[in-house]
Every structure is written in structure tokens, then in C-alpha cells.
Amino acid sequence: MTELELIIDLHKNSERQGPGSENDTLKALWLMDLPSDQKLKIADIGCGSGGQTITLAQNLNGEITAVDLFPEFLDELNEKSQKYGLSSKIKTLEKSMDELSFNNEEFDIIWSEGAIYNIGFENGLKKWKDYLKVGGYIAVSEITWITNSRPKEVEEYWTNEYPEIDTASNKIKLLESNGYSLIGYFYLRPNCWIENYWEPMESRFETFLERNHHSELAYKVVNDNKTEINLYSKYKDYFSYGFYIARKN
Numbered sequence: 001m002t003e004l005e006l007i008i009d010l011h012k013n014s015e016r017q018g019p020g021s022e023n024d025t026l027k028a029l030w031l032m033d034l035p036s037d038q039k040l041k042i043a044d045i046g047c048g049s050g051g052q053t054i055t056l057a058q059n060l061n062g063e064i065t066a067v068d069l070f071p072e073f074l075d076e077l078n079e080k081s082q083k084y085g086l087s088s089k090i091k092t093l094e095k096s097m098d099e100l101s102f103n104n105e106e107f108d109i110i111w112s113e114g115a116i117y118n119i120g121f122e123n124g125l126k127k128w129k130d131y132l133k134v135g136g137y138i139a140v141s142e143i144t145w146i147t148n149s150r151p152k153e154v155e156e157y158w159t160n161e162y163p164e165i166d167t168a169s170n171k172i173k174l175l176e177s178n179g180y181s182l183i184g185y186f187y188l189r190p191n192c193w194i195e196n197y198w199e200p201m202e203s204r205f206e207t208f209l210e211r212n213h214h215s216e217l218a219y220k221v222v223n224d225n226k227t228e229i230n231l232y233s234k235y236k237d238y239f240s241y242g243f244y245i246a247r248k249n
């Protein structure tokens with residue numbers, strides 16, 4: 001298996017593939033002033049196995065197109081949709097988020113939790129804007145510095161991993177300069193990372209390594225995640241996922 005295949009394998013059979021929570025998905029949703037008498041069209045981009053997709057489908061009147069590059073995650077989401085009786089509200093689409101071919105102004109809401117970084121925050125904002133109706137909402141979570149300054153070790157790690165990491169005020173400026181108005185901002189609390197993401201992942205490490213014959217590459221994937229886990233526990237006061245909710249002007 002390639003490293004990418006191993007990363008997918010590690011993330012399979014889990015509730016979510018990134019930090020988040022049902023409460024935070026709902027908090028972002030409630031910031032939107034949505035009509036209750038209309039069916040909405042929602043795109044959930046980089047949906048993974050659809051933790052947030054299910055929450056959205058349970059709380060919205062409308063149809064969700066859940067997009068991900070990897071069919072392994074979409075298969076899991078389709079199973080979950082069936083289990084919860086939500087198949088008629090959720091359709092899955094296997095496609096790259098930078099090669100979408102939706103119609104202009106097709107959606108009332110574009111949702112993307114912990115995924116826009118794959119094509120970059122500003123690039124994603126620009127690319128996806130056409131698909132959103134004027135007055136429609138975007139909700140994205142994105143790695144964000146939550147203090148104005150920080151220790152060198154964490155600064156260097158993240159700047160190297162994702163040079164676009166920035167403070168919320170700078171991210172909000174990017175929203176504004178790309179034709180969106182901020183409706184709300186908050187950042188994910190540690191339970192979203194620890195209880196909902198790192199601990200479930202840690203409990204999968206052993207079976208993951210066994211399944212992959214304790215290969216060198218499998219160990220690398222585990223160790224890369226352990227590095228991030230340690231970094232998070234040491235520096236959780238300095239960074240998190242910021243949740244940005246904005247309206248297209």
C-alpha cells in the first residue's frame with residue numbers, strides 16, 4: 001500500500017476524519033438565518049464518512065450533495081444514511097474539490113469541515129463561490145492561530161505543514177476580500193480534538209498496524225499522527241480549527 005492508501009485505511013471505520021462535534025456543526029448551522037418553508041440545496045465538500053453530513057441531514061429541510069475524493073469514505077456515508085433513513089436527503093459524489101462542476105448559484109449552503117486546506121482556504125473560497133446563491137451561506141472550518149503570538153516550535157511545525165495557517169482576523173479579511181460577509185466565528189474546543197478525534201484514532205493504531213503487517217510505512221503513518229497528537233496536547237492553547245460562517249454578497 002502507498003502512504004496515501006494507508007492514511008485512508010487508518011481513517012476508515014471512524015465517526016470523523018478530523019476534529020469537530022455534533023454541537024459545533026449545529027452551532028454553525030444555527031448562526032444561519034434559514035427559511036423553514038423551502039427545500040434547501042447543500043454541498044458538503046470533503047465530507048469524509050459524513051459525521052457532519054448526518055447531523056445536517058437530520059436538522060435541515062433539503063438535499064445534501066456530499067463530496068469526497070475517496071470512495072471508501074463515501075461508501076461508509078451511504079451505509080450510515082441508510083441506517084438513519086436519510087438516503088433520500090443525502091447523495092454522494094466522488095470528485096475532487098478543485099474540479100467540481102456544479103451549476104452557477106446552485107446551492108443555498110456550502111459546508112466544509114476540516115477539508116478546505118486540501119486546496120487552500122482562499123483558493124477554495126474563490127472556487128466555490130460561483131456555486132453559491134447570492135445571500136447563500138458558507139461554513140468552513142480551518143486550522144487557525146487562536147492567540148496573537150506563539151512558541152517557535154508550534155509556529156515552525158504548522159508553517160511548514162500548512163503555510164496558510166493564520167489568525168482568525170486575517171482569515172476573516174480573506175473572506176471579506178473575496179466577496180463574503182462574516183456571520184459568525186468560533187473555534188473548536190479541546191473535546192473536539194481529544195475525545196472526538198485523537199482518542200478514537202489512538203484506539204485504532206494497534207489493529208491498523210496488525211492489518212498492515214507492521215510495515216515501515218504503517219509505522220510512519222502512526223508516528224506522524226503521534227507527533228501531531230503530542231503537538232496538540234502541548235500547544236492546544238495556541239491553535240485550533242476556527243469555524244467561519246459567512247454569507248455571499
Ligand code: SAH
Nearest residue numbers: 016017018046047048069096097113115118
Ligand atoms: N469533513 C470530514 C472529513 C474531514 S478530513 C470530517 O470533519 O470528519 C478531510 C476530507 O477531505 C477527507 O475525507 C478527504 O478524503 C477529503 N479530501 C482530501 N482531498 C480532497 C479533494 N481534493 N477533493 C475532495 N475531498 C478531498
